[in-house]
Amino acid sequence: MTITQIKSDMKEFEPNIVGFLCNWCSYAGADLAGTSRIQYPPNIKIIKVMCSGRVNPMFVVNALQQGADGVLIGGCHPGDCHYQHGNMLARRRIAVLKTLLEFMGIDPRRVRLTWVSASEGRKFANVITEITEDIRELGPMKKIKRVNVW
Amino acid sequence: MNKEEIEERKITNSSKLQFAFYWAASCGGCEIAVLDINEKILDVVAIADILFWPVAIDIKYKDVEEMEDNRIDVCFFNGSIRTSEQEHLAHLLRKKSKTMVAFGACAVNGGIPGLANLANREEIFNVSYLDNPSTANPQKTLPKTTVEVPEGTLTLPEFYDEVKSLNQVIDVDYYLPGCPPHPDMIMTAIGAIAENKLPEKGAILGPLKSVCDECKFEKTEKKIVSIKRIYELDFIEDKCLLEQGVICLGPATRGGCLAQCLEAFMPCTGCGGPAPNSIDQGASMMSALASILGLEGEEEMKEEEVEKLIEQIVDPVGTFYKYGLPTAIINRKVQE
Numbered sequence: 001m002t003i004t005q006i007k008s009d010m011k012e013f014e015p016n017i018v019g020f021l022c023n024w025c026s027y028a029g030a031d032l033a034g035t036s037r038i039q040y041p042p043n044i045k046i047i048k049v050m051c052s053g054r055v056n057p058m059f060v061v062n063a064l065q066q067g068a069d070g071v072l073i074g075g076c077h078p079g080d081c082h083y084q085h086g087n088m089l090a091r092r093r094i095a096v097l098k099t100l101l102e103f104m105g106i107d108p109r110r111v112r113l114t115w116v117s118a119s120e121g122r123k124f125a126n127v128i129t130e131i132t133e134d135i136r137e138l139g140p141m142k143k144i145k146r147v148n149v150w
Numbered sequence: 151m152n153k154e155e156i157e158e159r160k161i162t163n164s165s166k167l168q169f170a171f172y173w174a175a176s177c178g179g180c181e182i183a184v185l186d187i188n189e190k191i192l193d194v195v196a197i198a199d200i201l202f203w204p205v206a207i208d209i210k211y212k213d214v215e216e217m218e219d220n221r222i223d224v225c226f227f228n229g230s231i232r233t234s235e236q237e238h239l240a241h242l243l244r245k246k247s248k249t250m251v252a253f254g255a256c257a258v259n260g261g262i263p264g265l266a267n268l269a270n271r272e273e274i275f276n277v278s279y280l281d282n283p284s285t286a287n288p289q290k291t292l293p294k295t296t297v298e299v300p301e302g303t304l305t306l307p308e309f310y311d312e313v314k315s316l317n318q319v320i321d322v323d324y325y326l327p328g329c330p331p332h333p334d335m336i337m338t339a340i341g342a343i344a345e346n347k348l349p350e351k352g353a354i355l356g357p358l359k360s361v362c363d364e365c366k367f368e369k370t371e372k373k374i375v376s377i378k379r380i381y382e383l384d385f386i387e388d389k390c391l392l393e394q395g396v397i398c399l400g401p402a403t404r405g406g407c408l409a410q411c412l413e414a415f416m417p418c419t420g421c422g423g424p425a426p427n428s429i430d431q432g433a434s435m436m437s438a439l440a441s442i443l444g445l446e447g448e449e450e451m452k453e454e455e456v457e458k459l460i461e462q463i464v465d466p467v468g469t470f471y472k473y474g475l476p477t478a479i480i481n482r483k484v485q486e
Contacts (some may be wrong), residue, residue: 058433061479078449088448092440095456100436100466103268105484142484 015135018063019072024082026074032121040125041132053086057097070135170202172399174236180254183330222247224396230256231314235307244320255329257316260476267482274384327355356406372442377462403434432470
């Protein structure tokens with residue numbers, strides 16, 4: 001590989017993805033992917049939450065406003081929630097948020113909800129690869145200027 | 151009111167408080183709200199003089215420009231900032247006033263004019279002046295800031311690309327939310343001003359509770375399967391409207407209005423702005439509404455079925471951000 005090739009490769013857009021993963025399933029799944037040494041793109045910044053139901057739509061819009069190109073929310077499979085139905089709350093909230101994002105001119109594909117259990121390290125790696133490629137295709141998120149915070 | 155009169159007022163009423171009212175991008179309802187305090191207006195007039203109030207007093211901008219700085223004690227500013235004229239007056243009144251109060255939902259959060267942030271200037275002009283079926287504009291004239299005519303140059307204020315709340319333009323001392331603010335809130339605020347008992351700068355002059363807290367309807371555990379418009383409702387009296395399936399922004403909205411809309415059996419639309427300790431009213435309401443929208447056997451449902459349930463919310467921005475788009479986290483349409 002020549003130096004110019006490397007340089008042009010570096011110019012390629014690297015998505016910045018924020019992941020809210022639930023403590024009991026998805027985060028453990030990410031852990032498993034790590035301990036099993038499964039390769040996946042390094043574009044995701046993971047934030048551990050106790051439950052996907054903890055993810056307020058405000059977290060997602062805040063992430064997008066502060067420069068994330070995509071947001072991933074990971075929870076337990078339906079019926080497996082550690083808190084009985086927190087993941088169902090997350091599903092509805094993210095669905096409502098997606099309708100709003102569409103109105104605001106933001107591609108709803110930038111936000112993705114997924115179910116990954118603690119034993120699904122491979123699936124976790126696949127999801128990260130998929131979302132990274134999807135966001136790469138969508139391109140960088142347009143900057144949203146916020147005048148003041150109060 | 152001419153200059154001598156202003157001078158005269160300065161001498162005769164020096165002990166009285168000097169108030170100013172101004173309207174920017176607003177409907178005028180806030181001006182009327184000032185008079186909604188009814189006979190108490192006499193108490194206000196007893197302690198205060200009104201120096202500037204374009205809707206009621208014949209006074210020109212240049213009279214304000216000629217005042218010395220901090221001449222006005224309290225300026226009540228209603229309306230959001232849409233044009234350069236409004237921004238100029240906001241800056242001017244800030245300079246001339248000791249205390250600046252953002253009065254009403256438009257000044258506090260951007261209000262209904264703020265929904266124009268879903269479009270830009272070009273789109274708004276196209277709809278208003280060109281594409282509207284009832285508009286005849288063969289020369290395709292659009293508002294310009296200056297135009298040359300034989301008699302000289304005519305000017306118009308610049309129409310901005312976006313709507314801003316007052317605190318995005320100038321430094322605001324206090325906020326009085328509501329569309330319009332409830333008379334009790336206005337009187338409390340004026341009382342605090344008169345007794346010099348104002349809270350610390352930046353405070354919202356309203357109670358620290360949500361509309362639900364003031365609403366008299368009976369609230370039990372909520373679970374709704376479908377969203378209804380108010381006309382579709384078989385109304386059960388004294389039961390929470392949200393529980394009956396109507397989107398009511400009570401849980402996400404700051405109170406102080408004594409839940410007057412709900413007394414008239416209409417749902418809260420959120421004019422009070424975000425509830426205390428929340429920064430984004432719409433996100434809070436989305437979260438609250440999605441929590442109670444539920445079905446039996448949901449865990450077996452597919453994504454599409456959930457989406458169908460959510461599709462019942464036809465206008466998410468107009469529902470969740472009716473009065474506060476310019477101060478929301480995502481404050482305008484992103485042109486991707």
